Amino acid sequence: MKILVCISNVPDTTTKITFTDNNTKFNTAGVQFIINPYDELALARALELTEKQGGTVTVVNVGLADSDPSIRKALAIGATDAIRINAEPIDAYFVAEQIASYAKNENFDLILTGRESIDYNSGQVCGLLAEMLGIPSVNAINSLEIENGIATMMRDIDGGREKLSAKLPLVASALQELAEARIPNMRGIMSARTKPLTIVEAAGIEKNSATIGFELPAAKGSCKMIAPENAEQLIELLHNEAKVI
Amino acid sequence: MSILVFAENTDGNFKKSTLEAVAYAAEVAKNTSTTCVAVSIGNVDDTKAEELSKYGADKIVNVKNDKLATFIAEPFAKILANISSQENASIIVVSNTYSGKSIAPKVAAKLKAGIVSGVISYPDTTNGFKVRRTVFSGKAFADVDITTPIKVLAITPNTFTTLENNKTVNLVSTDSGLNDADFNTTSIEVTRVTGKIVLTEAEVVISGGRGLKGPENWHLVEHLAEALNAATACSKPVSDMDWRSHSEHVGQTGITIKPNLYFAIGISGAIQHLAGVSSSKVIVVINKDPEAPFFKAADYGIVGDAFEVMPKIIEAAKKLKAQHA
Ligand SMILES: Cc1cc2nc3c(=O)[nH]c(=O)nc-3n(C[C@H](O)[C@H](O)[C@H](O)COP(=O)(O)OP(=O)(O)OC[C@H]3O[C@@H](n4cnc5c(N)ncnc54)[C@H](O)[C@@H]3O)c2cc1C
Ligand SMILES: Nc1ncnc2c1ncn2[C@@H]1O[C@H](COP(=O)(O)O)[C@@H](O)[C@H]1O
Numbered sequence: 001m002k003i004l005v006c007i008s009n010v011p012d013t014t015t016k017i018t019f020t021d022n023n024t025k026f027n028t029a030g031v032q033f034i035i036n037p038y039d040e041l042a043l044a045r046a047l048e049l050t051e052k053q054g055g056t057v058t059v060v061n062v063g064l065a066d067s068d069p070s071i072r073k074a075l076a077i078g079a080t081d082a083i084r085i086n087a088e089p090i091d092a093y094f095v096a097e098q099i100a101s102y103a104k105n106e107n108f109d110l111i112l113t114g115r116e117s118i119d120y121n122s123g124q125v126c127g128l129l130a131e132m133l134g135i136p137s138v139n140a141i142n143s144l145e146i147e148n149g150i151a152t153m154m155r156d157i158d159g160g161r162e163k164l165s166a167k168l169p170l171v172a173s174a175l176q177e178l179a180e181a182r183i184p185n186m187r188g189i190m191s192a193r194t195k196p197l198t199i200v201e202a203a204g205i206e207k208n209s210a211t212i213g214f215e216l217p218a219a220k221g222s223c224k225m226i227a228p229e230n231a232e233q234l235i236e237l238l239h240n241e242a243k244v245i
Numbered sequence: 246m247s248i249l250v251f252a253e254n255t256d257g258n259f260k261k262s263t264l265e266a267v268a269y270a271a272e273v274a275k276n277t278s279t280t281c282v283a284v285s286i287g288n289v290d291d292t293k294a295e296e297l298s299k300y301g302a303d304k305i306v307n308v309k310n311d312k313l314a315t316f317i318a319e320p321f322a323k324i325l326a327n328i329s330s331q332e333n334a335s336i337i338v339v340s341n342t343y344s345g346k347s348i349a350p351k352v353a354a355k356l357k358a359g360i361v362s363g364v365i366s367y368p369d370t371t372n373g374f375k376v377r378r379t380v381f382s383g384k385a386f387a388d389v390d391i392t393t394p395i396k397v398l399a400i401t402p403n404t405f406t407t408l409e410n411n412k413t414v415n416l417v418s419t420d421s422g423l424n425d426a427d428f429n430t431t432s433i434e435v436t437r438v439t440g441k442i443v444l445t446e447a448e449v450v451i452s453g454g455r456g457l458k459g460p461e462n463w464h465l466v467e468h469l470a471e472a473l474n475a476a477t478a479c480s481k482p483v484s485d486m487d488w489r490s491h492s493e494h495v496g497q498t499g500i501t502i503k504p505n506l507y508f509a510i511g512i513s514g515a516i517q518h519l520a521g522v523s524s525s526k527v528i529v530v531i532n533k534d535p536e537a538p539f540f541k542a543a544d545y546g547i548v549g550d551a552f553e554v555m556p557k558i559i560e561a562a563k564k565l566k567a568q569h570a
Contacts, residue, residue: 228553
């Protein structure tokens with residue numbers, strides 16, 4: 001089985017978000033970048049599947065050279081090889097088009113993404129990519145089994161869960177319970193140095209959106225404190241003052 | 246030209262998030278002097294579908310087909326894209342629910358439309374086509390300009406009002422015009438949470454953290470939730486330890502929610518937790534540590550032991566419920 005895992009390089013979850021250049025650019029000074037947490041789960045599941053059934057796991061990132069440490073980490077975790085499409089990721093549509101233009105001649109049986117990237121949060125690459133490749137997609141999966149070319153999955157839906165199946169090839173996006181993230185071991189780290197990381201020139205694609213500026217949420221006013229002895233007053237305040245219950 | 250909106254249903258009924266999307270699309274149509282076309286897909290009665298005109302739909306296209314009674318992304322996306330072309334739609338609005346998230350990118354790719362999800366503003370068309378969205382898991386907002394002729398907007402639930410905006414009913418009932426090849430995923434089983442308020446749709450959410458010490462103490466969360474018609478949620482370690490199901494885990498790597506009231510009990514307020522809940526309109530924090538970072542993000546706070554203060558709060562909430570019963 002030939003699996004592709006899309007990984008995005010995102011600021012660590014503890015990052016305090018700030019902007020520069022008159023609030024038009026994310027301030028990366030001092031920020032630690034990591035593999036998007038959901039993508040790590042997708043990678044872990046891909047490795048579990050190929051360890052059981054044979055096959056390869058390729059990781060792909062659309063990004064500049066600053067993504068390389070995250071890509072190397074994915075190789076250290078166990079990916080067979082890696083592709084970096086050399087372009088600044090503008091938006092989900094652009095990223096999906098870049099990946100589609102690479103993947104269309106590669107005949108992957110399965111493509112996995114994360115549910116969303118924790119920086120851009122669009123949650124769209126999975127559906128866009130599938131449509132561009134003309135194959136089905138299933139988003140927000142919590143389990144994935146593959147047998148005889150059929151994928152059986154559990155996905156979150158509004159107000160519940162759905163078990164469903166689809167023939168490969170398929171694109172699916174990983175949710176929390178899909179797998180346990182893996183930590184690279186020493187051997188993995190050593191072997192990652194010699195695994196292929198191929199840099200592919202970006203396809204000429206017009207962008208169809210532009211981020212003009214950012215803003216931080218207004219700071220909360222002060223918190224109204226209620227003495228624990230009078231805890232019941234809280235309900236009255238929520239009802240009469242905040243009017244939320 | 247028109248503004249198209251996907252009117253999602255569950256078992257033949259429209260959810261609040263759907264009505265918000267229809268009202269949003271109607272408002273955009275009004276501001277751009279076009280019409281709002283709502284598309285319902287599945288097994289919705291015509292009389293039910295007609296209700297969408299109350300929320301501003303100028304035209305309702307009711308696509309009826311038993312095979313589409315439950316949501317399936319591929320055929321739904323195909324139908325929406327087809328109708329968008331027929332109606333010459335310049336903007337397609339969906340609610341950013343699980344269904345909306347799976348359908349919006351497909352429709353966008355079919356129509357070569359620029360797409361923005363997590364939208365929290367009406368479009369500003371004074372110079373280009375700008376919308377505001379949340380980024381960095383709620384830690385910031387971004388203003389995005391879409392430059393394609395057709396645009397897809399996935400709007401954040403519980404952000405826009407469901408203004409009533411009575412229009413005369415204009416309903417067209419059609420069949421889907423799909424064939425078997427359009428169904429390329431097969432649903433095996435759907436399990437819905439019953440008798441409980443769904444977390445992603447809840448207006449009030451009661452959430453517990455590690456401070457509650459163990460799953461046996463969750464009655465403090467559940468009893469308050471019951472009294473306030475609220476959904477329940479938890480922090481990541483709570484679901485990692487299997488005290489609660491992962492479907493309740495909110496935060497940067499869990500569900501992002503935006504209720505009117507988020508009530509945090511024994512949760513410290515780590516940055517990853519705040520990311521998923523900080524857009525809530527009102528936040529209440531109960532924590533025995535006055536230095537807990539969550540108080541900085543709170544509107545109301547009690548520094549105290551949850552095991553002592555929660556019974557009083559639950560009692561008061563039950564009284565309020567009885568008064569309004
Ligand atoms: C990559 C990554 C992603 C993460 N994603 C998420 C996420 O999505 N969501 C999430 O929640 N976390 C996430 N975390 C974890 C996060 O960093 C915190 O560890 C977590 O939110 C803490 O949970 P907590 O507040 O329940 O527990 P704690 O931090 O242990 O806090 C317990 C709180 O309870 C209070 N307390 C104790 N006893 C009582 C009492 N009797 N009465 C009242 N208060 C009491 C304490 O004062 C304390 O403030 C993530 C971490 C990482 C590294
Ligand atoms: N620059 C990128 N390179 C490779 N994959 C990406 C990139 N950005 C996003 N993805 C993938 O798409 C998923 C959803 O991202 P998004 O649509 O941006 O929320 C992520 O979890 C990744 O799997």
